[in-house]
Amino acid sequence: MSDIKFGTDGWRAIIAADFTFDNVANVAQATGQWLIKTYGDRPKVVIGHDCRFHGRRFQLHVARVLASMGCNVLMGNGFTSTPAVSLAVLKNHFNLGVVITASHNPPEYSGYKLKADFGGPATPAQIDAVEHELTQLSALTLRVTHELMEEGLIQEADLQSAYLDHVRTVLDIPAIQASGLKIVYDAMFGAGRGTVSALLGDGVTELRHEENPGFLGQAPEPIEKNLNGLSRAILDEKADLGLATDGDADRIGLYDEQGCFVDSHKILCLLAKYLYEERGLRGDIVKTFSTTTMLDKIGAAYGLTVHTTKIGFKYIGEMIVSGDVLVGGEESGGMAVKGHIPERDGVFIGLLVAEMMVKRGKKLSELVAELFEQFGPHYHSRNDLHTHKKDAALAHLASGAVKEVNRKSITAIANLDGVKVFTEDGWLMYRGSGTEPVLRVYSEATSPELADEIVAAGVAIVEAL
Incomplete structure (x- = not known):
């Protein structure tokens, strides 16, 4: 077994080099051992996969290992975003979520993310415990997959549709639809494909929604240099907002009506201002070490406590679960807000910004200018x-x-x-x-x-x- 280490956001490796069925089985077995020690003999697990090569086969392999160990497994019946898996864990009172995804890594990678029972990233302590179990593996007899399905140990469900239903209860989707707001959504060939159109219907222009596990050779990372096509499409379509998400749809890239990139620092500040002033919500602000000091100024102006964590959303997720957090995020495009799951969610955040534009009656560029006027340019x-x-x-x-x-x-x-x-x-x-x-x-x-x-x-x- 190669040396397997979980980074800030799961284990990632090159497919067929280190990300092999044998190594994935070992990680799944370690996960199962930790689950049984923590939750007893019949832990419940949700498993999803993104749009990368062999995602479905790796998902089935993990399900087979865990079910052979006695876990009850619920699989997404197609590609599934990371936020949809986290929501399914929380709503169904499951013990853990597993997502087969390498997030924004290049197409030759796949990965294995863990989602805790609170509906967010597994904590550093939980990840360390699973890593420890990799040193304690013993022989495991795998059962036949179809028999496990017949016995109900492996079941399937439409996790994406359940996610969309939840979003409709949290955001004012009818107001966005009625506004006539035109949105261009670049899914970067990832697991967010079809979600924005399913929620809003007409008025959404889709980019990179085809099935393409090679991502045309480009890493599905929603940063400015990777989104030139989105910027052009906004101008061509005379759109009001451009939204992009990464391979598993938990990170966001955003553009205003002028085709200009709006970075995560500004998005986080806009969210804090909107949630406090318009939605009347309160709570702490949590940011990572590389994120803007404008959030400190916003906290001081509103009387909100600002916490700074190490880099990695898992540190933010811990604080969301243990405290009262209004908004939390990092400069790499991952953020969460009060009233939703304690998880990064690119689609949700993008549509929350759309709601903000509608409720405030302002263009995104005007909202950013207002932010700078109030708190200074950053x-x-x-x-x-x-x-x-x-x-x-x-x-x-x-x-x-x-x-x-x-x-x-x-x-x-x-x-x-x-x-x-x-x-x-x-x-x-x-x-x-x-x-x-x-x-x-x-x-x-x-x-x-x-x-x-x-x-x-x-x-x-x-x-x-």
Whole structure:
């Protein structure tokens, strides 16, 4: 068995190299052992899969292993988004969800996500416990799949339709439909395919909704450089809003009516403002270490507590479950809000922004301008630098040896997850990848040009080592 490790969002590996049926069976068996130790002899599990190569076969294989161990398994009867699996776990009072997905990774990858009984990402402690069980595997006799189905240990259900029904109860879908809002939705060949049209009907233009497990060779990550077609389609269709989601539909990319990208920092701030001012909701704000300081200003203005966590939505999910959270999210496009599941959900967040536009009677660009007028302009830049100096760079910045960034003196240093330094212009942050020779260089400043300059200065510091 190859070395299997769960990262910030599950186990991912290249199909047929490390993501094999044998390795998937081992992870499933470890999952089953942990479930039985935690919940007793008949734990209940929901299993879904995204649109990647062999997703259905891997789903069936996991179901066979778990059912052979005595688990009751409910499978999605087609491709299923991660939010739909998490919702099914919560609504049906199941013990765990498993999603066969590599999220936004390139098409040659697949993966295995765990969803806890509260309807969100498994906690770090739960993931560690499953990883430990990988060292405790013993021989397991697998039963025949169709016999397990005949006995009812493996059942199927339409999890996507149940998810859509839930969304209709939480969002004002009739108001969005009646507004005549035109939306372009880019599913990036992922598991969100068909959801927005199913909810809104006419007025939705679909991009990349075909079945294509190769994703035309592009990773289904809803970031600006991957969404040029969406930006053009908004202008061509004279649309009001552009929405994109990743491979398992839990991350969001958003565009305004001018075809301009609206990053996750701004989306989180818009959500906090809307939920507080328009919906009258209260609660804490939770953000990861690389997310905008505008959320701190919003918290101060509204009297809301702001928490900063390590990077990874699992840390946010823990706080949502244990506390009272209004909005939580990260700069990579994953966010959750009060009144929905404690899980990232790109489709839901996109339609909540559509509802916001309708209720406020404003274009998305106008809502962003209003945000900047109230809390000041905040812009961000990022460079994923391929370098073997990442550890040296992190140590160098943390040591205090760097005195200034972009000709401005450093006034403070923080190292919750990576290293962040502050100047009067904003902040610069380094964070190393756990799997690649990559150093992520982030910045925040009061203009896009200044944000780019700060990142360039951060790259120059690394290259000078």
